[in-house]
Amino acid sequence: MVRLIRSKSVGVYFVTQNPTDVPDSVLAQLGNRAQHALRAFTARDQKAVKAAATTFRANPAFSTEQAITELAVGEALVSTLEEKGTPGVVQRTLIAPPRSRVGPAPATERRAAADGSPMAGRYEIAIDRESAYEKLQARAAASAAEAAATLPPPGATARTTRGRRPPPGIAETLASSAARSIGSKLGREIARGVLGSLFRGR
Numbered sequence: 001m002v003r004l005i006r007s008k009s010v011g012v013y014f015v016t017q018n019p020t021d022v023p024d025s026v027l028a029q030l031g032n033r034a035q036h037a038l039r040a041f042t043a044r045d046q047k048a049v050k051a052a053a054t055t056f057r058a059n060p061a062f063s064t065e066q067a068i069t070e071l072a073v074g075e076a077l078v079s080t081l082e083e084k085g086t087p088g089v090v091q092r093t094l095i096a097p098p099r100s101r102v103g104p105a106p107a108t109e110r111r112a113a114a115d116g117s118p119m120a121g122r123y124e125i126a127i128d129r130e131s132a133y134e135k136l137q138a139r140a141a142a143s144a145a146e147a148a149a150t151l152p153p154p155g156a157t158a159r160t161t162r163g164r165r166p167p168p169g170i171a172e173t174l175a176s177s178a179a180r181s182i183g184s185k186l187g188r189e190i191a192r193g194v195l196g197s198l199f200r201g202r
Contacts, residue, residue: 002029019052020044027055031081034095037071056090064090 005012006029014022014030018038033055040046053065056079067077074097079090105113114120 002026018048019055020048030055031085031087033077033079033090035068035077037075038068040069057087059089059091062092067092 038049040049056064077090078093082088
């Protein structure tokens with residue numbers, strides 16, 4: 001999943017107090033790392049320190065494994081990717097505390113931020129494009145108008161249908177069926193009688 005997400009240029013962040021929580025196959029895919037202090041009080045802690053140290057590109061200026069246990073509050077070991085995608089040498093740095101403000105920003109500050117944005121000038125003008133619903137509505141109206149144009153006028157329809165024979169009813173259908181049945185039976189009797197007389201004459 002990590003490989004698939006990274007192939008779509010989407011960043012993934014893993015945050016944990018112990019590096020052993022993240023599998024080695026995932027750690028190998030991480031580009032930027034920020035490691036805060038780890039205290040090695042137990043054998044498991046020492047293993048975690050060693051695992052965290054081996055994930056960094058070593059810096060000849062200090063021991064990464066030793067520096068992890070000596071980091072003070074606000075310090076971290078940081079390694080980022082260089083221009084060609086290779087991991088940079090680990091550095092011991094101070095982390096800048098987060099800066100925030102309670103309450104909304106003034107209107108002048110918001111206006112300055114909007115004007116300085118790379119997207120400034122692209123979305124200021126509202127454009128009401130034709131929606132899919134409107135296109136379907138227009139297409140349906142055109143089809144209805146075309147169908148109405150192909151229909152004959154009401155007078156012509158009445159003249160053409162006046163001489164047409166109405167469909168047969170139930171009684172007429174039964175009578176026709178009975179007549180066909182009688183006719184076929186009578187025909188068989190006549191044929192049988194004629195052939196019988198011929199053969200008897202011979």
